[in-house]
Amino acid sequence: MTVPRDRAWGIALVAFGVATAALALRFRVAFVTDPLGPRAFPWLASGFLFFAGIALFRRPGDHGPWPExxxxxxxxxxxxxxxxxxxxxxxxxxxxxxxxxxxxxxxxxxxxxxxxxxxxxxxxxxxxxxxxxxxxxxxxxxxxx
Incomplete structure (x- = not known):
């Protein structure tokens, strides 16, 4: 049984999103220095990667032709x-x-x-x-x- 490309990429995106979130947990900066914190962008990126991976896994594309x-x-x-x-x-x-x-x-x-x-x-x-x-x-x- 072969896994379609889009599903494999979906799994990879989910894993990368989880890894990004785990790395963002290590960031430490005083609240006064940065109230939003250095975690904001990595958390946003990890959420996007995670949910995009889920969407790609659940609904893979039709694998159209490569560009010219x-x-x-x-x-x-x-x-x-x-x-x-x-x-x-x-x-x-x-x-x-x-x-x-x-x-x-x-x-x-x-x-x-x-x-x-x-x-x-x-x-x-x-x-x-x-x-x-x-x-x-x-x-x-x-x-x-």
Whole structure:
């Protein structure tokens, strides 16, 4: 007897959700420092994973056809851009990798390079200002400071 792919992934998601919740139980921060606590996001993520896994296990899909080669290639490039962005953040700060990644993603979806990079730069600067001044997250903007 074979287990359908979706049911196997459903079981994996449930297990990952339970593991995430178990790890979140270990987080300890004083209430005054963070009233919501560092557990909020892991608990939310674990709940989503758990219930998505249950839903996938109970109602697997019909296993439609794989996407065509150009769509698969675009998806792989998208993942590569996001991995490169996260790898470059510690060394180049927030603005440069975010502007480059946004420009590359815009190009990937059909925009010309110049407007894509311009929009990416504007978005990166706006997000940096939002994180630093509105949300109070001390993120480094540039590699030199």
């Amino acid at each position: 080669a150009p769509v698969r290639r675009r998806l792989l490039l998208l993942v590569a851009v996001l991995v490169a962005w996260s790898a470059l953040l510690p060394w180049l700060g927030f603005v440069l990798p975010t502007a480059g990644a946004t420009g590359a993603l815009a190009r990937l979806f059909g925009a010309p390079w110049t407007p894509g990079l311009a929009a990416g730069t504007g978005l990166a600067l706006a997000l940096h200002l939002l994180f630093v001044f509105a949300l109070g997250f001390p993120i480094t903007a540039w590699p030199w400071g």
